[in-house]
Amino acid sequence: MKRINKFQENDIKAEYAKTAFAVEMQGITKTFANGSIIANKDITLKVKTNTIHAIIGENGAGKSTLMSILFGVYRPDYGHIKINGQILNFNSSQDATKAGLGMVHQHFKLVQVFTLLENIILGAEITKRFGFLDKHQAEVKIRKLMQKYNLHVNLQKKLADVSVGEQQRVEIIKLLYRDSDILIFDEPTAVLSDAEIKDFLKMLLQFKKQGKTIIIITHKLNEVKAVADNATVIRLGQKVGEFDVRQTTVDQMANAMVGHKLKDENNPMLAYQDKQQPIVLQINSLHAPRLSTEKVEALRGISFNVHAGQILGIAGVEGNGQTELALVIGGLLKPTSGEIKLIQSDKIKTVHNLSNLTVKDIYKLGVAHVPEDRHKYGLLLDETVAFNCVTPQIDAKPFSRFGFLNKKMIAQYANHICMKFDVRGAHGGKSLARSLSGGNQQKLIFGREISRPHKLIVYVQPTRGLDIGAIQAVHNHIIADAKKGSAVILISYELDEIFKIASDIMVMSRGQITYYGPTRHTTRAMIGRHIGSHKGARA
Numbered sequence: 001m002k003r004i005n006k007f008q009e010n011d012i013k014a015e016y017a018k019t020a021f022a023v024e025m026q027g028i029t030k031t032f033a034n035g036s037i038i039a040n041k042d043i044t045l046k047v048k049t050n051t052i053h054a055i056i057g058e059n060g061a062g063k064s065t066l067m068s069i070l071f072g073v074y075r076p077d078y079g080h081i082k083i084n085g086q087i088l089n090f091n092s093s094q095d096a097t098k099a100g101l102g103m104v105h106q107h108f109k110l111v112q113v114f115t116l117l118e119n120i121i122l123g124a125e126i127t128k129r130f131g132f133l134d135k136h137q138a139e140v141k142i143r144k145l146m147q148k149y150n151l152h153v154n155l156q157k158k159l160a161d162v163s164v165g166e167q168q169r170v171e172i173i174k175l176l177y178r179d180s181d182i183l184i185f186d187e188p189t190a191v192l193s194d195a196e197i198k199d200f201l202k203m204l205l206q207f208k209k210q211g212k213t214i215i216i217i218t219h220k221l222n223e224v225k226a227v228a229d230n231a232t233v234i235r236l237g238q239k240v241g242e243f244d245v246r247q248t249t250v251d252q253m254a255n256a257m258v259g260h261k262l263k264d265e266n267n268p269m270l271a272y273q274d275k276q277q278p279i280v281l282q283i284n285s286l287h288a289p290r291l292s293t294e295k296v297e298a299l300r301g302i303s304f305n306v307h308a309g310q311i312l313g314i315a316g317v318e319g320n321g322q323t324e325l326a327l328v329i330g331g332l333l334k335p336t337s338g339e340i341k342l343i344q345s346d347k348i349k350t351v352h353n354l355s356n357l358t359v360k361d362i363y364k365l366g367v368a369h370v371p372e373d374r375h376k377y378g379l380l381l382d383e384t385v386a387f388n389c390v391t392p393q394i395d396a397k398p399f400s401r402f403g404f405l406n407k408k409m410i411a412q413y414a415n416h417i418c419m420k421f422d423v424r425g426a427h428g429g430k431s432l433a434r435s436l437s438g439g440n441q442q443k444l445i446f447g448r449e450i451s452r453p454h455k456l457i458v459y460v461q462p463t464r465g466l467d468i469g470a471i472q473a474v475h476n477h478i479i480a481d482a483k484k485g486s487a488v489i490l491i492s493y494e495l496d497e498i499f500k501i502a503s504d505i506m507v508m509s510r511g512q513i514t515y516y517g518p519t520r521h522t523t524r525a526m527i528g529r530h531i532g533s534h535k536g537a538r539a
Helices: 006-019 063-070 093-098 116-121 135-149 164-177 194-209 221-227 250-258 322-329 357-362 375-380 385-393 405-418 438-451 469-485 495-501 524-531
Strands: 021-032 037-048 050-054 080-084 085-089 103-104 181-187 213-215 231-233 238-245 279-289 297-307 312-313 337-344 350-353 367-370 456-461 487-491 502-511 513-520
Touching: 021 213, 037 050, 037 063, 037 080, 037 213, 037 231, 037 238, 037 367, 050 221, 050 350, 063 181, 093 103, 103 164, 103 405, 116 135, 116 164, 135 164, 194 213, 194 221, 213 337, 221 524, 231 250, 238 250, 238 524, 250 385, 250 469, 279 322, 297 322, 297 385, 297 487, 297 513, 312 469, 312 495, 322 367, 322 456, 322 487, 357 367, 367 438, 375 438, 385 405, 385 438, 405 438, 438 456, 438 469, 469 487, 469 495, 487 495, 495 524, 502 524, 513 524
Parallel strands: 050 213, 050 231, 103 181, 181 213, 312 487, 312 502, 367 456, 456 487
Antiparallel strands: 021 037, 021 080, 080 085, 231 238, 279 297, 279 337, 337 350, 502 513
16 A cells, blocks of 8 residues: 655645535425425535535525524424534534534524624623623724724614614624634625625635635625625525536526526616606705714705605615615604605695604505614514504504404405515415515515505615515516606615616715716716715705
C-alpha cells in the first residue's frame, strides 16, 4: 500500500472540505393535522460546505417548514438529518444552536417589551461573577458586529417602538452574536430597502469568505442569481429541481417554481392623467410623531392629493415617514396637526376629516389598509382564517344581525376570498391564521382588504414574502381595482414594484416630500437624487 506524506494528506483534507456536505436532509416527510396536511414529502436536500444554497418555491410550498425541521423547531415524521456528516436528532432549536446552526425566521422571534439589546442576547447571555448579566460586554460585541456588517439599530429602544425593517436587522444581529457556522435566512430581504439589500448580499458573500455555509429562502430570483451557488426548487411540498445557479437563468428558475412560463408586462398605468379624475384623498400640512417617540416628527407638514383611478407609489428609504403616513391615514396613529380629507362624490360631494376618527369609522367611510406589520396590525393570529376575512365588517350584514354571527355567511365569504386569492392551507377557513405560511397570511390580508367596499386603499409592502406568481397576481388585482376608480397609495421599498404598477411616484425623505411626478417622466436616478434631498416638492 502506497504511503502518503503529510502534504498529500493536507491536500486530500482540503479537497474533501470542498466537496463535503454541511447539511444533508434525507427523505424528509412532515405532516400536520393527523396526516391530513402534507407539508414536506420525501425531500432530500444536500448543501455543500462553504456555499450559499437557495431554497425557492411558491408560497406554502413547504420551504419554511423544511428549514424549521433543520433548525429543530419541528421533528420530521420520517427521514434523518446529517450535520457535517454526523446524524443528529434535534429536540429543539437550542440543540440546533449548540450544533452551530443559526436561523433568522420570516416571522420574528422577538419579545415586544424587551429592548433590542435584551432581544439580541436572550438565551445567550454573558454573565459575570455570581450569575449577574454583563450587558456591557455583550453590547461591546454587538456594536462591533453592527459596525462590521453595517447593520445599525438603537439597542436601547423597546422592540414595540421600532419598524419591521429594524426588527429584521435585530434578528440578523442575533444570529451573528451567536457565532453560528451554518446560517439559515427565511426571506431576509423582504423588508429591506434597495441599499440595505445590496449591503446584505455583500454580507452573505463575506460570510462565505469566512468559511460559513448559508441557506437562504427567498422569492427574489435576482438575489439568488447574484450570490447563490446552488438552488433547490420545492413545489407543493416536494423537491422538483436543483440548479447550478451560474448555469441557470432567472426565467428558468421562475418557470420551475410555478410550473409554467410567466409573462412580464409593461406598466399599463403610465397613461393615467390625474386631472381627469376627482380627488379622493387630500392631505394638508400634515404633522405626525414617530412611532418610537412623540418628541421627533415623522411627518413634517406634508401636503398632497390622490385621485380616483390613480396608483401613487411612495418611494424612499425606510424610516422617512412612510410607515407613519399609512398608520395616520388608517387611524392607527393620530397626527399632531394638519388635515386628512376623504372626499366622496358619488351623488353629493361629501368631505370627511379623518384626523380624529376611529379606525372603525374610517373603515366604514371606505378606506382599506394592508399594513406593513401583518402580525401587529393585520391579523388576529389565534382566530380562524374565516374570522379574519370579516373582521373589518363583522358587525354588519350579512355577517351578523342583532349581535349574532352568521357563521354560514362568514364561511362562504371566507371560502370565496381563499379561492380567489389562492390562500393555501386555509382548509375552508377553519385553520388558525397563525398556521398559514407568511405569504399566505399576506394574501389573506390583501384579499380581505381589496374585496370589501372602498374608495381608497393604502398598501404598505403588499407583496412582502410573496412568490413571483403571487406578486404578479397581486399587481394585476391592484391595477384592475384602480381602473374601476379606486384611489391607491402604494408604499414600497422596492423600486421595481413602483415602476411596474404606479401611475405616479412620490419620494419621501426625512418626513417631507422631495419629489412628486408621473412615472413615465421619472427615472431611478431622479429618485436616487431626491431620496437624500431636504427640499420640498410640489404635490
